Amino acid sequence: MPDGVASLYAPTAGIAIVGAAVTDAVREIRDRHDLAPVVTAAVGRLVAGAVLFASGLKGPERISIQIAAEGPIGGLFADSWLLDERTVGVRGYARNPHVDLPLNGRGKFDVAGALGAGSLQVTKTYELGQPYRGIVPLVSGEIAEDLAAYLVQSEQIPSAVALGVLANPSGVIAAGGVLAQVLPGADERAVAELERRALAMPQVTQLVASGADSETLARSMTPDVELREHRFLDVQFACLCSREKVEAALVGLGVADLREMARENAITRVSCEYCKREYAFEPEELLELSGRIG
Numbered sequence: 001m002p003d004g005v006a007s008l009y010a011p012t013a014g015i016a017i018v019g020a021a022v023t024d025a026v027r028e029i030r031d032r033h034d035l036a037p038v039v040t041a042a043v044g045r046l047v048a049g050a051v052l053f054a055s056g057l058k059g060p061e062r063i064s065i066q067i068a069a070e071g072p073i074g075g076l077f078a079d080s081w082l083l084d085e086r087t088v089g090v091r092g093y094a095r096n097p098h099v100d101l102p103l104n105g106r107g108k109f110d111v112a113g114a115l116g117a118g119s120l121q122v123t124k125t126y127e128l129g130q131p132y133r134g135i136v137p138l139v140s141g142e143i144a145e146d147l148a149a150y151l152v153q154s155e156q157i158p159s160a161v162a163l164g165v166l167a168n169p170s171g172v173i174a175a176g177g178v179l180a181q182v183l184p185g186a187d188e189r190a191v192a193e194l195e196r197r198a199l200a201m202p203q204v205t206q207l208v209a210s211g212a213d214s215e216t217l218a219r220s221m222t223p224d225v226e227l228r229e230h231r232f233l234d235v236q237f238a239c240l241c242s243r244e245k246v247e248a249a250l251v252g253l254g255v256a257d258l259r260e261m262a263r264e265n266a267i268t269r270v271s272c273e274y275c276k277r278e279y280a281f282e283p284e285e286l287l288e289l290s291g292r293i294g
Helices: 023-033 037-054 111-115 144-155 188-200 204-209 214-219 243-251 255-264 283-290
Strands: 004-010 015-021 062-069 075-084 087-094 118-125 132-137 159-168 171-182 228-237 268-271 278-281
Touching (some): 004 037, 004 214, 015 037, 015 214, 015 228, 023 037, 023 087, 023 171, 023 228, 037 075, 037 111, 062 111, 118 144, 144 171, 159 188, 159 204, 171 214, 204 214, 214 228, 243 278, 243 283
Antiparallel strands (some): 004 015, 015 171, 062 118, 075 087, 118 132, 159 171, 268 278
């Protein structure tokens, strides 16, 4: 089933729901970074969360989610933005991609153990104006609960988030997520109904593995309620890196470092943290970059 994100709402229940199927994107990230299974689960959950958060973006805006973690994984990063009016781009990586931990007591990937204590930061970048940043401490390290806590604490929106990644040493089998939020003006009954439905819905990984698309995921939380369609978007792995951006980063190192790199290396190679694309610079190019620093 192709990756996608679907936004729907149930006015009678006072709930807005977004479903995201991101198996192909997470598989691409897993393969590019050679992620261990527990790291695949962690990155995949954050990537699914970023796509859910990005479902309402308009124009050249971007959602960036970062987890600073004290555990062995070190940290997680995910970006999502509109590639065009019909497509959401997403990328992500882990600071330490090869962390290997046994399954937890419930027989699941021990994402919380890989992360440990830490914080979650969401940055919204707009076409005009300053970026908005919100940061909250991790409440469980399971990522879904942490994203829901962020929405409640930073944006005062009662929310439920369900994320799932099914993976093994050979690759990614299924990945996706569901985000449900109480609509503005809804009463306390809508909040209670949201909590009840979140607990009762099937597991995301089971749904995606059985062939559920983004709309089916969204409807899985409200099978008995009429939902109105709002927006459907494709999702694909993408990256924002370019040679020009790498050159700007190198210039930021300063004249002395650039000249030292030119002396010591026949070729200087710089790899993008998100997509692993490599950019090569010969000594003459580094010296030319150093000449730009006035």
